[in-house]
Amino acid sequence: MEFSQRISSLKPSAIREILKMPNDPDLISFAAGNPAPDSFPVSAMGRIAATIFESRAASALQYGVSEGYTPLRDITKKRMSEKYNILGENDDLIITSGGQQAIEMTAKIFLNEGDTVLCEDPSFVGALNAFRSYGANLVGIPMDDEGMDVEVLSQKLKTEKNVKIIYTIPTFQNPTGTTMSLERRKRILELAEEHDVIILEDSPYFELRFRGEDVPTIKSMDTNGRVVFSGSYSKILAPGIRVGFACADKNIINKLTVAKQVSDVHTNLFFQMLTTEYLDKFDVDAHIKKVCDMYRTKADKMIECMEREFSPKVRFTRPEGGLFISCTMPEGFDGAVLASRAKEHKVTIVPGCAFSADESKVCPTFRLNFSLPSLEEIEKGIGRLAKVLNEYVG
Amino acid sequence: MEFSQRISSLKPSAIREILKMPNDPDLISFAAGNPAPDSFPVSAMGRIAATIFESRAASALQYGVSEGYTPLRDITKKRMSEKYNILGENDDLIITSGGQQAIEMTAKIFLNEGDTVLCEDPSFVGALNAFRSYGANLVGIPMDDEGMDVEVLSQKLKTEKNVKIIYTIPTFQNPTGTTMSLERRKRILELAEEHDVIILEDSPYFELRFRGEDVPTIKSMDTNGRVVFSGSYSKILAPGIRVGFACADKNIINKLTVAKQVSDVHTNLFFQMLTTEYLDKFDVDAHIKKVCDMYRTKADKMIECMEREFSPKVRFTRPEGGLFISCTMPEGFDGAVLASRAKEHKVTIVPGCAFSADESKVCPTFRLNFSLPSLEEIEKGIGRLAKVLNEYVG
Structure with a gap:
């Protein structure tokens, strides 16, 4: 055993x-x-919860579909497109049980045992452990004030075997708090194209900017469907509800949906409905x-x-x-x-x-x-x- | 790519x-x-939800621990022990995002690519796909009115390579509706001992008996910690909340907790609290x-x-x-x-x-x-x- x-x-x-x-x-x-x-x-969420129990409890408590509650997918797509230009015409979106699940499932659908993931050093331990849990070879890329060192990245892409994923938290990185410069973001995308690897852009914090100017997401510059963008409602609504999402090329979303089906069938439907209602009726911005x-x-x-x-x-x-x-x-x-x-x-x-x-x-x-x-x-x-x-x- | x-x-x-x-x-x-x-x-759940929003919203919406909300683990352990003798002294329990996640994580922690899973033929497709998603070799064991054919099982345990898991839904099996006899349950446990393999006893329906007498679970006869029992609140409360659990030897629960941490951090905390309150204040039986x-x-x-x-x-x-x-x-x-x-x-x-x-x-x-x-x-x-x-x- x-x-x-x-x-x-x-x-x-x-x-x-x-x-x-x-x-x-x-x-x-x-x-x-x-x-x-x-x-x-809390008070808005409490009121919405009460109306769901009054008017739609049976469907909120029943099984849902693995890709997520359609109105939540739609309103999230709309917001991500209009505000951040994140969804291209070949892209789609899946609701996940928090941003963590988007990372774990991306690892599952792309990594064979021994494949290499290039990540910022230091980086988010929950993601590193998700990669480790699929037998990945983790290679850290040093960072400075502008984010990942693209010179070292370029070298490692040449010397490391079977690189499948570049993992980055470009905005308000965990743990450093650093935001990657636009130039670096462009360069990383170029390098990913050149070496045909996936970029997993993990952005649970990107809407929490309290100073300075937004930098475009890597996903917004992705023309060939090689960026998986993982986002979350944990930091802007509440983490205990476990509602996150991934945006990516349709073929990738299809595979993530297969992984989601076997992982937990679907995300808690009641809070998917509640989140939809919040985004629809309240001023989330x-x-x-x-x-x-x-x-x-x-x-x-x-x-x-x-x-x-x-x-x-x-x-x-x-x-x-x-x-x-x-x-x-x-x-x-x-x-x-x-x-x-x-x-x-x-x-x-x-x-x-x-x-x-x-x-x-x-x-x-x-x-x-x-x-x-x-x-x-x-x-x-x-x-x-x-x-x-x-x-x-x- | x-x-x-x-x-x-x-x-x-x-x-x-x-x-x-x-x-x-x-x-x-x-x-x-x-x-x-x-x-x-619905009405009980709605009332409980309202009291959680009134009195404990901040903690219900915050991050929780991966093994699950302690009071829900405790009340579930108590109920499973007292009613069904399911938890032995070396056993523990983890809350999962539905029974499906207990199955998927059991596959993840036990199966290397190519390992064999022996399962009832026919069986629950969600579980079979979870095993497939870890590259398992699935071998079906025919069934009759008493459940899995133990003669064929015994043979396959000798002839198939790297058998790691026997997967069974002994009670009101999906899709057949069949309940495995006590004798077969004992024999399967003996065979698992003999060949040192894990039994994954999937029991989402076992409390839904509307006729006849209960048959003891395999887990209740397990003295060597080789049975993982997966249960669920989906069929007795509601499936959309995605609250299930696994009972197993502490070492197995520790590994499942590591897998849970990287999978989705924890299960929706609000509904873990709501389920606890329901079990505590209402007559679930x-x-x-x-x-x-x-x-x-x-x-x-x-x-x-x-x-x-x-x-x-x-x-x-x-x-x-x-x-x-x-x-x-x-x-x-x-x-x-x-x-x-x-x-x-x-x-x-x-x-x-x-x-x-x-x-x-x-x-x-x-x-x-x-x-x-x-x-x-x-x-x-x-x-x-x-x-x-x-x-x-x-």
Whole structure:
């Protein structure tokens, strides 16, 4: 009775221990990836839920189709086309159980065991583990302030075997908070064309811009149907509902639909209907603006505290949106050591190694989340962290 | 840009065309696998939903943990232990996005490409496709009135290479409606022990018994942690909520949790809370009894009509529960031909070949669903079907 090779390669990571949150009300968490609960449009959602129970409960609770509730697909397509030019004429859209499922199913339909995925280093651990769960060979591409290093990417596309997917979070990247420049986006698309590989553009945060100008998505420049765009309602409505989507060429959406059918038949239908109704009857853009205002205030507060309290030896990103700030200590220091000490002082952070294609690497980095904690917690938590951090880096 | 081998082997089946439902209000469907919408406890669910929105919306809409909402896991464990003796002391339980996800993830954590799955022939196509989507070699084991033929099973365990899983729906099997005898259940468990393979006991219908005596689950006799039991709230509450579960040895549940994390992070949290509240505050056993009464009436009606109107050349099962009746025409006739002709006469059925490990096989069988249609539709639909059927078999 042995487990499959693919799942055996997914080892429980040492970082988990650090991340396990003691049940302590005094603990301040900068380690989460959660949106602020007071950003959820609770009263609107509650009212819509009541009307669905009154008027359409039987169909909302019955089986649905695997590609998703048609009105939700339509309204999402319309919004993504009109606002972001994301759907080309050969493209289609599938509703998924959160953005995570779009990533996992893209891995499933494209990767044979041993195929290579090129990803930003560091990157979102949930996606890296999805690739690992299909036996992928993960190769990290270093990043700078403009995103993935396209020179290294170009080299790796030549030297690595069986590259199938370039995985990127171009906007407000997790964990760095970095937004990839337009030039880089174009170059990555060119390189993907040249080497005939898929780009998985993971964009759960791209509508959460609280400063600066939008940069076009890679998908909006995709003319040959090689970009899979994964999006989510988790960060603009609520994550617990597990409603996300993928936009891609019709042939790819067909295969994702087959994968979806065997994965969970369809996404919770009640919340697909509720999301549709919200998008149809309420001003989602005004809501997103409110969320962005909230996150700008929190990010500014966090950066203000860090500037005041952190040792000047520690650098950090100044994101224009999203949920995260990434910090870098001088070379030789270890984010995992800091995370462990910080936890003793009742503040949690995620060490950089958690986001690496090579998890055993020692990284002088750590990630801070600013969306979940209150302004008060940010002030207090950065104070606690600064004490430990400044002692550590000397 | 090529798809993975595993997904390329999942071909869109010819049967799909037959199953595509024209949007015709006069069409009567016996092809579905849906529970009756008037069996959903809508008013109770609506009231619970309102209280969750009032009192706990922020946590119900936030991210949850991958193994599932703890109170739902606890109440499900308690119920499955006390009523059915399903959880042993080394066992644990994970909440899944419907029973389908329990099957897909079990395939993912156990199957290497090319590994063999022994399954009942015919069997549930959603499970067969989940196995196919991991490159499994499917080998069908014939069935009789007592379930899987254990002599053939014993042989195949000796002759087939790399058998990893025996997949069975022992109670009110899909599509046959057959319930496996206690003796066979014991024998299958013995054989699994002898050959060190996993049994995946898929039981979405086992609480829907409307006649006869319960037969113990295989899981309740499992002393060595080799049975994965997959269950579901789809058929006793509602399927659109996508809430199911798997019970198994703790080591298996740990691996399923890793797979769940990368698959969709967690199941819709709001409906996990709602289900918990329903189980806690309402009498679920009384509700299940009501559903069983409803289905007994429908099944009896369908069998009464079939006895009256079908040619005596056609045999059919008399299930003691579940959703399905299986019919067998004389050898040489083809369920797919009948399904296609029936559709022209505005009644849909599923041909037996759809449930075969070898989809190209010609089967003289077809499946009828009695839970979804009304008594009136059953009367009318069996009338239409009888006309086509009797003409076909002569």
